[in-house]
Amino acid sequence: MADKPIKGEKRFFVTGNEVVAWAALAAGVDIMYGYPITPQNEVMHYWTRLAPKYGRKFLQTEDEISAGFTTCGGVFSGARAFTATAGPGNTLMQEPMSMAEMMRIPAVFVITQRGGPSTATVIYSQQEVTLTCFGGNGEGMRVVYSPGSHQELYDYTIKAFNTAWKYRFPTFVLGDGYQAKMRESLIMYDPEERGIQMEPTEMIVGKEGTPGVDREPAHLRNTYNTEEELNVVVNELVDAFWKAAPEIVEHQEFNCEDADIVIVAHGVVTRAAQAAVKELRAQGKKVGHFRPITLRPYPIEAMKTAIAKAKEIILVESAEGQLDKIVKAELYGSQIPITPYFRPGMGITAEEIIEFINKKG
Amino acid sequence: MALAPNMPKAWRAETKPHKFCPGCGHGLILKALGECIDELGIQDRIVFGCDIGCSLLSWDFFNADAIQTHHGRTTPVLTGVKRARPDRICIAYMGDGGGYAIGSQHLVNAASRNEKVTVLLANNCNYGMTGGQMAPTTLPGMKTETSPYGRDVEATGNPTQGPEMVSAITPEGAYVARGTTANLRQLKKMIKKALETQLNGTGFSFVEALSACPTNWRTNAKDTWNFVEKEMTQYFKVGELKVPGEKEGK
Ligand SMILES: Cc1ncc(C[n+]2csc(CCOP(=O)(O)OP(=O)(O)O)c2C)c(N)n1
Ligand code: SF4
Ligand SMILES: [Mg+2]
Numbered sequence: 001m002a003d004k005p006i007k008g009e010k011r012f013f014v015t016g017n018e019v020v021a022w023a024a025l026a027a028g029v030d031i032m033y034g035y036p037i038t039p040q041n042e043v044m045h046y047w048t049r050l051a052p053k054y055g056r057k058f059l060q061t062e063d064e065i066s067a068g069f070t071t072c073g074g075v076f077s078g079a080r081a082f083t084a085t086a087g088p089g090n091t092l093m094q095e096p097m098s099m100a101e102m103m104r105i106p107a108v109f110v111i112t113q114r115g116g117p118s119t120a121t122v123i124y125s126q127q128e129v130t131l132t133c134f135g136g137n138g139e140g141m142r143v144v145y146s147p148g149s150h151q152e153l154y155d156y157t158i159k160a161f162n163t164a165w166k167y168r169f170p171t172f173v174l175g176d177g178y179q180a181k182m183r184e185s186l187i188m189y190d191p192e193e194r195g196i197q198m199e200p201t202e203m204i205v206g207k208e209g210t211p212g213v214d215r216e217p218a219h220l221r222n223t224y225n226t227e228e229e230l231n232v233v234v235n236e237l238v239d240a241f242w243k244a245a246p247e248i249v250e251h252q253e254f255n256c257e258d259a260d261i262v263i264v265a266h267g268v269v270t271r272a273a274q275a276a277v278k279e280l281r282a283q284g285k286k287v288g289h290f291r292p293i294t295l296r297p298y299p300i301e302a303m304k305t306a307i308a309k310a311k312e313i314i315l316v317e318s319a320e321g322q323l324d325k326i327v328k329a330e331l332y333g334s335q336i337p338i339t340p341y342f343r344p345g346m347g348i349t350a351e352e353i354i355e356f357i358n359k360k361g
Numbered sequence: 362m363a364l365a366p367n368m369p370k371a372w373r374a375e376t377k378p379h380k381f382c383p384g385c386g387h388g389l390i391l392k393a394l395g396e397c398i399d400e401l402g403i404q405d406r407i408v409f410g411c412d413i414g415c416s417l418l419s420w421d422f423f424n425a426d427a428i429q430t431h432h433g434r435t436t437p438v439l440t441g442v443k444r445a446r447p448d449r450i451c452i453a454y455m456g457d458g459g460g461y462a463i464g465s466q467h468l469v470n471a472a473s474r475n476e477k478v479t480v481l482l483a484n485n486c487n488y489g490m491t492g493g494q495m496a497p498t499t500l501p502g503m504k505t506e507t508s509p510y511g512r513d514v515e516a517t518g519n520p521t522q523g524p525e526m527v528s529a530i531t532p533e534g535a536y537v538a539r540g541t542t543a544n545l546r547q548l549k550k551m552i553k554k555a556l557e558t559q560l561n562g563t564g565f566s567f568v569e570a571l572s573a574c575p576t577n578w579r580t581n582a583k584d585t586w587n588f589v590e591k592e593m594t595q596y597f598k599v600g601e602l603k604v605p606g607e608k609e610g611k
């Protein structure tokens with residue numbers, strides 16, 4: 001059996017789904033649980049081809065409810081475990097995701113957004129932002145990364161396992177159908193050789209010794225009897241989340257220092273926004289771009305600094321205002337006007353952004 | 362606190378007396394399970410999952426690692442544990458609503474995949490915890506909160522035959538039985554065989570136990586036992602349906 005999936009650094013030209021499978025292997029993932037749905041399928045296809053060579057496991061479940069709950073089970077037993085889904089599968093998986101929030105289960109969920117609502121398209125969208133950040137009957141105590149390139153898909157898939165196990169919150173890699181299916185070049189590496197220490201996992205149940213004799217039994221709750229009892233637990237959750245948030249938040253900014261207009265966009269749309277900024281700057285326009293990498297928790301402090309001198313935000317997303325809602329809530333009290341450029345379920349090019357901004361004058 | 366001498370060792374004294382209603386069948390099933398854990402000496406290897414339903418009240422019942430899951434989702438959580446850690450003995454404990462209604466897809470698929478876990482299901486002909494609604498196992502004509510005029514099988518179907526269904530879809534090597542809290546010795550034997558099946562790794566193991574819910578049945582002690590022994594057994598035949606190494610149809 002081969003030991004390390006990736007030795008040293010290697011250049012690849014592959015699809016995003018293949019990137020995720022390799023990243024999970026490199027991160028030392030023990031087991032994947034999953035149910036077929038486009039555009040996520042090839043994560044499982046590559047995983048099932050690669051995993052046995054490295055002694056890793058896979059279980060195809062009966063649906064996404066089960067995929068989510070079996071993933072939680074795997075994590076309880078101390079495994080580095082993940083699943084991947086999209087669209088209606090993401091909807092079904094909210095139930096186990098909310099259990100993961102409540103019980104601080106460090107499970108990793110890879111989401112490849114497709115068109116919605118309902119079955120819609122299997123192609124692309126950014127319409128699962130609200131669901132992924134705030135789905136389930138909970139408070140959104142989740143970490144959500146929104147990568148914008150295959151390199152980032154690799155980097156943040158690895159990072160997701162470390163964030164999950166370090167802070168004990170369910171962690172999401174929010175990709176999309178374009179990233180899932182398109183080929184792009186990137187460098188894969190062994191995390192350790194890059195100085196990235198994989199956060200150790202821990203058996204949450206099944207530790208050594210006889211419970212009640214050698215150790216206390218692990219009696220894991222998610223049900224409470226009184227309002228007061230629950231309130232204490234939720235407050236602890238919320239406190240832990242916001243305490244960790246400053247260490248978790250990530251963003252990128254481009255030419256924001258003197259920008260009159262700041263384009264806010266996430267995921268693959270950042271690519272169009274970055275290209276648009278270059279072109280508009282060449283035309284002499286003072287345009288910048290702010291890109292949240294974590295959608296949850298949101299890098300609001302960095303964003304406030306980035307837009308400090310701006311006169312306007314242009315919010316660009318392939319959804320009818322899902323990032324927009326987050327931004328507006330986070331910016332509460334600010335007077336800066338926010339102009340929407342929403343294209344639910346459709347890709348957005350740099351040219352379209354440039355034209356939109358130029359037409360506005 | 363010391364356990365009374367006739368209580369299983371695996372029971373957790375601090376959480377006794379238990380929280381079930383007087384006369385409830387859950388406590389009896391868990392007593393049988395506790396004795397099996399003792400006899401097999403597997404207390405340090407158990408991962409016990411409890412469904413939402415009155416089975417939830419068993420979450421701190423044993424000195425064993427236990428996970429409260431969601432209504433119907435105990436089978437996949439324990440399947441996930443077992444797949445990642447095959448050396449653990451995984452027991453999913455649930456009610457008939459949890460196993461046969463909301464979680465039926467998990468039961469059916471765990472059974473057909475022959476997952477090496479043990480599912481223990483309390484059949485009390487109703488949704489106990491939520492106040493006595495009709496369950497898949499409610500008997501024809503039986504009154505519940507959502508079948509106040511009696512279960513109409515034309516409109517709502519016949520009682521689910523769980524072990525018969527599981528037996529039909531599991532391969533050789535699985536263990537499937539229906540026991541009753543009215544015969545604890547036999548029920549204990551069944552649970553023990555189910556756990557042995559998991560220990561031997563030959564297949565899925567499933568035991569349904571006929572169990573009383575006097576609170577929602579609104580029965581006194583005599584009528585409660587009468588219902589378990591006479592009424593329920595008309596639809597739910599007690600016995601083993603599948604035993605590893607034995608011919609079927611026994
Ligand atoms: C998704 C979901 N739906 C509904 C409920 C409400 N609920 C809690 S317990 C229960 C019924 C339990 O009945 P059963 O599984 O037969 O167990 P019993 O209480 O009879 O032992 C229901 C419907 C829930 N907790 N979760
Ligand atoms: S409601 Fe019924 S099943 Fe629940 S504890 Fe009481 S008697 Fe037992
Ligand atoms: Mg019931």
